[in-house]
Structure formats: C-alpha cells, structure tokens
Amino acid sequence: MPSRVPTALWAQQFQRPSACKTSLQDQIRQMLVAAILDGQLPSDAALPSSRELADQLGVARNTVVLAYQLLVEEGYLISRERSGHFVNPKMLEGLRDFAPESPVVATNDAGPATRPVWRDRIAHPPSEQRNIVKPANWQNYAFPFIYGQFDQSLFPANDWRECCMKALSVMEIRNWAPDLIERDDESLIQQIRTRVLPRRGVFAMPDEIVITNGCQQALYLIADLLCDADTTVGFENPGYPDARNIFENRKARLLPLAVDSNGISPDAQGDSFARCNYVYVTPSHQCPTTATMPIERRRALLDRATQHDFVIIEDDYESENTFSGTPHPALKSLDKADRVIYVGSLSKTFAPGLRLGYVVGPRELIRELRALRRLMVRHPVAYIQRAFATFLALGHHDALLRRLAHAYSERSQALMAALANHLPEVRYVQVTGGASCWVEGPPWLDAARLAADAQAASVLIEPGNVFFMNDDEGRRYFRMGFSAIPLDKIEPGVRALAQCVRAQQPTS
Known part of the structure; x- marks a missing residue:
C-alpha cells in the first residue's frame, strides 16, 4: 500500500519563499519536483489531496490542482481515480540507474594529491584585462x-510575448527545434536583408550574412579567424575596451588612432595606416565619445584602405539609435571593393540580454565564420532567431x-x-x-x-x-x-x- 508522507513534512518542505517573483503554481511545482528528484519522497508515495495541500500552503485549491496536473503530464506524478496523486516510481527508477552502487573512496598510496596550479597554466588570464x-x-x-542596460518601462512586453507565442505554435516549432548546425533562421536573415540593412544603405545576399550571439561574439569570431601575432590592428583611442581585449587576446598588435570630435581623421594618422592589416572603427556613434564620422572622412578612410591594402572592421553597434529618425549611411554602404566587414546588433536597443548580432561580409569570409561559429556554439538559439524575425516582420521593431x-x-x-x-x-x-x-x-x-x-x-x-x-x-x-x-x-x-x-x- 502506498505510504503517505506526514503532514508535518509538507508544512516544512513547502514554505512559500518571501521574495520569490515566480507564480505560486510554479513555486509548488518546483518544490515538488525538488522533493522527488532529491529522494525525499519514497517511490509511489501518496501526496496530500489538493484541498489539504492548499490549506497547508494558504493558496487557492485550483493553484494546487493545476500544479498536480502539469506534473502528471510531465511524468513526475501518477493520478489514480478516487485515490489521489502519487510519486511515479519510474521517475525514481531512472534516478537509480545513474546512482553508484557503493561510495567511491579515493586512495593515494603515493602521498598527498598535488593539485594543478591553474594560474601557471593560463598564459593570458582574460579576467585581468581592463574592462568596463x-x-x-x-x-x-x-x-x-x-x-x-534597458529600461523596463520602454520594453514592448506585449509585442515580444506575441512573437514568442507565435514561435511556439505547432507549425513554427519544426522550423527552430532541429539542430541548424551551421545555418541560421532563414526568416531572420531575410528580415535583416530587407528591413534592417537597407536603412543603413547596405545590400547583401543571404550567404553574405551570419547571425551571432551579439556584437561581442561577432568581433571574437572575426579576430579569431583573422588575427595572430603578426597582425596589426589600427584601433580608435579612446575606443571600445572589449574589442581591444578581444584583439589583444588573439595576440594582435594594436596601433592607437587618435579620435577627435568627428571620429578618427584619415589625414591625421601619418604612416599609421601603412602598418595596419585591419582598422577597427565605430563611425556611426564612436565609442565612447559618440562622435559621428562625416561622409568625407568615410570616403577618405576607404581610399586609404585601398591604398594601403587593409580591411576595415565597422562596428555599427548603435546604428539604429538616432534622434533624427534616419540612420546615418553605414561605411559599408560606400564600400565598392569588399574592404569593410560590417558588424551590427539587433538587441542593443531592444534587450541586451537577448544577445543577437550579425556580420555582413564577402561570402568567402562568411562561410569561414559560420564554420568557426559551429566549433563554438553551433548557432545562436534558433527559437530566439525565429521570434525576433516575427518581431521585425510585424513592424514592432520599427x-x-x-x-x-x-x-x-x-x-x-x-x-x-x-x-x-x-x-x-x-x-x-x-x-x-x-x-x-x-x-x-x-x-x-x-x-x-x-x-x-x-x-x-x-x-x-x-x-x-x-x-x-x-x-x-x-x-x-x-x-x-x-x-x-x-x-x-x-x-x-x-x-x-x-x-x-x-x-x-x-x-x-
């Protein structure tokens, strides 16, 4: 006969957290699951009736009923007609399959174990770099x-919820649930091509775009692919610390390029450009001064790139955030010789925690960036890609x-x-x-x-x-x-x- 857990144990286990922001139903489910997986409830143990547990917790009975129903659907509980709810024995059997038959006791006849000195093994600790x-x-x-950081009062919660729910529909799940391997969500690529990039004067084919986990990963992929100890990168000074750290982490030599009220001046750099393999710039809103590079300087910079055979890495992290309502034309929009690698963000103005960015470049480069990304994370979360594609398509982003x-x-x-x-x-x-x-x-x-x-x-x-x-x-x-x-x-x-x-x- 199934054992029934004493009422005192339930009162102890299911105390409502005072500062918890999750719903009562979710709290009950979490506590029940924890009790089952931690082995606190024996196999086939009988749970209190929904009315009894609701009285003990001081919640509505429907809250407990819904929690029980969901746990039955997930296989944690079994519902027996006229008898109540019980712990599913199969759930505990699955746990026992992974448990060792007897404790493993470590022995070392040679004396005390010597632990590795990790500080000596990490050649260049990233934690010691200067960061914001x-x-x-x-x-x-x-x-x-x-x-x-974002302002919750400006976040379009209802619009985003709508797009997330659409992505969870039965017909949509099959588009993002499989492993995309090296691919990206096709609808998001299409939205970037037709809705985002044209605002910046940039036109690209699908195989010239790759999605990343924010601008940060985009810069890391580029540096990892293109930079080594023999690479010189011209870098704005002052400039974006994380980008500087990324290039330094790949052993690249950084050459400071002075910034004035209009960004970097191609005419004021002397012979610096002749020593560069790449030049990193933030022309739309220079980081951190917010200066906008005039069109004349952008053309001059492209001329220097051709003259000295270097490639420009354009970080357009904040391109959409302009008070005039019309974004400045990107440096990439003026590029006629594939000398600009364009990095953009989809989540900077929306919700930085979403981590959505992209790179636009020559298809040969994008192909290798995809292959490198596969080694790191396969691809950014496909569900988020699909939801954001819908967010763009419905005009919520605009x-x-x-x-x-x-x-x-x-x-x-x-x-x-x-x-x-x-x-x-x-x-x-x-x-x-x-x-x-x-x-x-x-x-x-x-x-x-x-x-x-x-x-x-x-x-x-x-x-x-x-x-x-x-x-x-x-x-x-x-x-x-x-x-x-x-x-x-x-x-x-x-x-x-x-x-x-x-x-x-x-x-x-």
Whole structure:
C-alpha cells in the first residue's frame, strides 16, 4: 500500500519563499519536483489531496490542482481515480540507474594529491584585462547613469510575448527545434536583408550574412579567424575596451588612432595606416565619445584602405539609435571593393540580454565564420532567431525605435541641461543619438575616484580611463548613460554627482 508522507513534512518542505517573483503554481511545482528528484519522497508515495495541500500552503485549491496536473503530464506524478496523486516510481527508477552502487573512496598510496596550479597554466588570464565594470545590482541604485542596460518601462512586453507565442505554435516549432548546425533562421536573415540593412544603405545576399550571439561574439569570431601575432590592428583611442581585449587576446598588435570630435581623421594618422592589416572603427556613434564620422572622412578612410591594402572592421553597434529618425549611411554602404566587414546588433536597443548580432561580409569570409561559429556554439538559439524575425516582420521593431528615439532625445536634453546647470566646469560632447554622453572633467578631476564616491551616493557613472590604451590618458573623463534612468531622475542625479565633484575641487 502506498505510504503517505506526514503532514508535518509538507508544512516544512513547502514554505512559500518571501521574495520569490515566480507564480505560486510554479513555486509548488518546483518544490515538488525538488522533493522527488532529491529522494525525499519514497517511490509511489501518496501526496496530500489538493484541498489539504492548499490549506497547508494558504493558496487557492485550483493553484494546487493545476500544479498536480502539469506534473502528471510531465511524468513526475501518477493520478489514480478516487485515490489521489502519487510519486511515479519510474521517475525514481531512472534516478537509480545513474546512482553508484557503493561510495567511491579515493586512495593515494603515493602521498598527498598535488593539485594543478591553474594560474601557471593560463598564459593570458582574460579576467585581468581592463574592462568596463558595472554593479550587478545596478537597478537598486537611485541614479544609474550606466550604458547598455534597458529600461523596463520602454520594453514592448506585449509585442515580444506575441512573437514568442507565435514561435511556439505547432507549425513554427519544426522550423527552430532541429539542430541548424551551421545555418541560421532563414526568416531572420531575410528580415535583416530587407528591413534592417537597407536603412543603413547596405545590400547583401543571404550567404553574405551570419547571425551571432551579439556584437561581442561577432568581433571574437572575426579576430579569431583573422588575427595572430603578426597582425596589426589600427584601433580608435579612446575606443571600445572589449574589442581591444578581444584583439589583444588573439595576440594582435594594436596601433592607437587618435579620435577627435568627428571620429578618427584619415589625414591625421601619418604612416599609421601603412602598418595596419585591419582598422577597427565605430563611425556611426564612436565609442565612447559618440562622435559621428562625416561622409568625407568615410570616403577618405576607404581610399586609404585601398591604398594601403587593409580591411576595415565597422562596428555599427548603435546604428539604429538616432534622434533624427534616419540612420546615418553605414561605411559599408560606400564600400565598392569588399574592404569593410560590417558588424551590427539587433538587441542593443531592444534587450541586451537577448544577445543577437550579425556580420555582413564577402561570402568567402562568411562561410569561414559560420564554420568557426559551429566549433563554438553551433548557432545562436534558433527559437530566439525565429521570434525576433516575427518581431521585425510585424513592424514592432520599427515602432520601438520610434519610441526610443523620442525617449532618449528627451533624456539627453535633460542630461545636457543638468550638466550645464550643475557642472559648468565640465565639457561634454553634444548628444545627437545613441544612449550616452561623454564628459571631460577639469584637469584636477580623478574620474575613477569620482565614480567610487558617486556610487556611495547611489549615483552610477563609468570612469573613462578604461577606454584609453594608456590608463592615465582618460583620468578626467567619464561616461554617463541614460538608457536605464527615468527622465525625472536625471536632474537630481546630476545634482548629487556635482556634490561629489565639488569634494575633489582644490581649495586653493
């Protein structure tokens, strides 16, 4: 006869977590599954009736009924007419198949075991590279002026949910559930070709596009495929730290290219280009200054690429985020000789956690990038690709960009006004797009110290030194993002930051 677990055990096992954000039904299912898989419930054990368990947990009976039904469908429980619900013995039998018959005792007659010294085995620890650092709990700060995070109030939850549900339909599942191996979702490639790239003046065939897990993986694939110790990469200074770290990780030599208010100047680089195999640029919104490279400079850069036989890696991470509503033509759109490898993002303005990016380039290069990607992750999650393709096809992405342009334009104006009012001693780059403002403090300012002091006052900013190849060059610079901070928090946040700046100001 099946054993019935004492009521006291249920009361102990199924205490409702106080700060849990999942539904009660999901909490009950999770706790039941944990009890079964951890071996706390014997084979064929009888569970309380739905009414009894609901009374013990203080929840509605229907909540327990639905939890039981789902666990029956998943095979954890068995429902017996007029008898109730019981632990499925087959579930526990499956667990026993993987359990050792007896404990394995490690012996070593030669003396104490010697563990490997991992620090000596890792030649170039990535964790020791200089990176942008953001608190994991940034949402708990009153004034998060950080870049690359999303604002929940602007997230199109209903639109995205609709697209996810469509991707879960019976007819759609067969399109993304199989292993695509080296392929990408064809509908997403088509949407990028016809809806995304033409806005940037870029036209490409399907075999000239590959999907990646964000721009980050795109840059890593490119560097892994093309760079070694004999490669020289011209790199914006200041520039994107993660891209710099990726190239350095592949042993490439980095050649700093100075940046002014219009990005890098081809005419001011001297013989630097003659030494480059590749040049990495962010022409639409230079990282971190947000400067936009004029069309004349873009053409001049392409001319230098032909003249000195180097290839340009164009990181267009923030191309869609422009307040005018019309993105700047990409450098790739002017390329007539396949000298530009174009890297774009689909999720930067939407939800950075989705990690969706792509590379556009010559088909010979894209073929090898696909083969290399296969060795790393096969392909980005096909379900997400299919859902985002639907998001693009239904026009949700275009509508989101319009909302973001309006919201970010308001926030940038508020930020620049607050800086002018509360911090007249600093200089900043006029914001015309993107989601951040690059600020230069007075000569005496230590931005790293300022960031630490500001964090203690619940204000988050990003020190600028990490963007420079030489740490000392960026001592007085910092970046202020506004994608994740509400409009009404900007002015008081800058006011609080100003107090931290004043604390550093010399008295004499």
